[in-house]
Amino acid sequence: MNDRMIKEHVETLLKKDRRLDGRKLTEYRKPISVESGFIETAEGSARVIIGDTEVLVGVKMGVETPYPDTPNKGNLMVNAELTPLSSPEFESGPPGIQSIELARVIDRAIRESKFIDSEKLCIEEGEKVWSVMVDISPVNDAGNLFDAGALGAIAALKSARFPGYDGERVDYKKHTDKKLPLRKTPISVTVHKIGDKLIVDPISDEEKSSDARLTVVHREDGKMCALQKGGTMPLSSDDIAKMIDLGIEKGKELAKALE
């Protein structure tokens, strides 16, 4: 918070096209690792590691009544909890603005890309639908939770299997082979603007120095599905065009990590 010296230094380095850890401006940390099926008790799960950032994502499924405006569609809930374990800056207690935004951006990525074919989650119209709950918990926040969280959520949804269901009760001890009905994969890339430079995959110190950020979500077929702007500095339409191009280009790398 308000670390003026770090921000000044990040900016001086960026003017010479250099970053704190020696990476190029548009280079992700390595290795990017995605491990699915990490938690046995969850229906789906994934552990994502990008550099020192580590995120665990779990997917739980249950049968619930649908929302009145979407009687034939399954429910999706995304929740993120920024645990004190993952960063000295996070406190326990009710969710703060950061965790709410993280959850909403990832929720939007999944929802607006129509990743889950939610009509196929309907069991009985207006009465019973499958509800998918995605929980994101960072284990270590070394920056860029947005991309790591989204990547984890997508990998966890891909690995998810329905629990046993006999029409009345869900049996979580039973695992079926039935996968979630999924469509084309969305990829989320967050581009940060510091000074007049654009970077991807910031580490914590760079995140603190960020003037503006834009989370770009696109599908593997190249269709844009969601944007989220953050930070205090306004962005020109030229900036946004550049950031989207960069997001789509870098998305290919992340898609590779998903296999």
Place this chain on the structure above:
Amino acid sequence: MGKLIVKEKEVVVPGEDLAEGMDYLPGDGCYRDKEKVRAGRLGLVKIGGRLIKLLPLSGKYLPKKNDIIIGKVIEIAMMGWRIDTNSAYSAMLPLRDATSEYIARGANLSQYYSIGDYVVAKVTNVTSQNLVDLTMKGPGLFKLKPGRIIKVQPSKVPRIIGKSGSMVGMIKDATNSKIMVGQNGIAWIDASPEMELVVVDAIRMIEKYSHIDGLTDKVKEFLDKAVKKDGK
């Protein structure tokens, strides 16, 4: 009779038994639990006669009198500045110890040190309640220019500095940079963009291999290689 359970220089974890019986005394980082002496933190065992001590391998900084630290200004108060010391306790830099200049009554204090500035300061006093006082009067105490700030483990600071500054001096000479390391685990680096990363890597290397013999040679080798590579 008392029995020693661990050997000299052994790595122990908190709660581990170190010795049995009243013949041994718990020193720094150890405590007595009835008949036993136990470790209170992660560290290396050091035995001096009957006294068992631990050299900590990790842990937060605790302010100590006469330490030279690097702190960050977090608040301007009526009578001075509040400084973050990278520990659980923030420190106070009172007006009279802040600078050798004369500060007029009602002066704008941010012209001396403003929020977000980093300063090299000395701990003048730590009370039993852990209220910390600092001074900026003295040789080698000043406000830092813009540069790279990194955090290192406070327990590794003596190794990073080396015997009378030999280790940090070697890095400075090899990379032609300025480095300040505070006892509280904050280091400030002013180097060319090419060399900055070499300095950071060298410091990280010292942190990682601090308990290994021949560290100086290892760091020297690393520096020679890194500097040569970047020089080309």
